[in-house]
Amino acid sequence: MPESVLAEPLAQGTFDGAAVTAEGPPLAFTSQAARGANAGQLWDLAAGAALGAPIPGFPTDRAEWAFGLPAGSPTVAWTYRDRVHVHDLSTGEEPVLDGRPDLLGLAVHHGRAAVVAVFGPANDAEAVVWDALTGERLAEFTLWLGHRTAFERWTLHATPATGSLIGLPGDSAVSLLDVERGEEVAVLPAADAVLAPSPGGLVLVQATPSDLRVRGLDGDLLATLETPAPCDRPAASLVGERLLAAAALRDEPGTVLAWDAAAMSPSHRIEFPAPPNDLALAPDGTLVAATDDGLYTARLCT
Known part of the structure; x- marks a missing residue:
């Protein structure tokens, strides 16, 4: 038992x-729905306490935000009013980038913390990779995802262990992308x-x-x-x-x-x-x- x-x-x-x-x-990091004031919040699980002030206007849709440790510092990225905010939770630095992607993820691009934005439609998708600290555009490439990827889901990563890899889950498969190589490197079953x-x-x-x-x-x-x-x-x-x-x-x-x-x-x-x-x-x-x-x-x- x-x-x-x-x-x-x-x-x-x-x-x-x-x-x-x-x-x-x-x-x-969590997303919380509240009447008129959705918020994002960082938590110290060992202490059982919130860290810092909540981020107002934070999206509750998991496809619109990502959190991880891409290169030594906890980072959260989210979309807000056709902008992508990338916040380093240790330093407070926050580049703001133009665009409203369908999916956001975090990765490591040649040793640099990176945010990955994927824009639909699935049969003619585009991925853009930015430096998470400076907002510099590091790479961009097109993808053909066919019908495998449902954009209402969210990217898969576990930075820094996943390095330059992110996963895009779909109805019957997961597409693995290497953002340094700019290509799909594997297709695995399951959504x-x-x-x-x-x-x-x-x-x-x-x-x-x-x-x-x-x-x-x-x-x-x-x-x-x-x-x-x-x-x-x-x-x-x-x-x-x-x-x-x-x-x-x-x-x-x-x-x-x-x-x-x-x-x-x-x-x-x-x-x-x-x-x-x-x-x-x-x-x-x-x-x-x-x-x-x-x-x-x-x-x-x-």
Whole structure:
């Protein structure tokens, strides 16, 4: 039987999205819907507290913002009124760029922190890469994504582990782009998925109707994790020397299972007061759940 883990409230309100740093101090960024004043907020998960002032007018649509640690400093990028804001949360520097892309992601471009903007339509898409600190345009290239990519989803990355790679999830596949090479380098199955570092390198953790699967970027199936029912909202992280994964049960609103990817069966069960709108798993084993009833955390002690 999975061990039951208590969910702890971190903040009240309606939270739509959550993202975490893939390494270093456990930091999270969230998008919160509020009447007339949507906001973005940085969190220190170890302290269980907000860091700095909230960002007003922040989009709640996860396709319109990205958070990560592309080159040593936590960075958040978001769209607002046909502009892309790229905010270094350590220094306060914030280049503002023209454009309203369909998708935003973060990457590393030849050692430089970069923001990646993808403009539709899918059958004639364009990717533009900017320096996240200066706003300098580093690269641009066209993409043919066919019908694989749904622009209402969001880019996949886990900077800095993902380096110059970002993933564009679609209805039946994930397109992997190398922004330094300016091209698609792989097409992997599944739509509901996350990229994460693992002891053996980068992997794709994907929720399917029957299980949770871990694939290498060459497409090889590395692990199949048992689920009692269909899952969605996958999250994954390298915690110590182990890959941990989590996903929400579709038929049991508010129930999330977690796995050590080295074992087939779920190791933990977490009950949240409401179904998660988004899940994120930090490298210290803290699971973050954005729900309509608040922001919650759960410590996966394995």
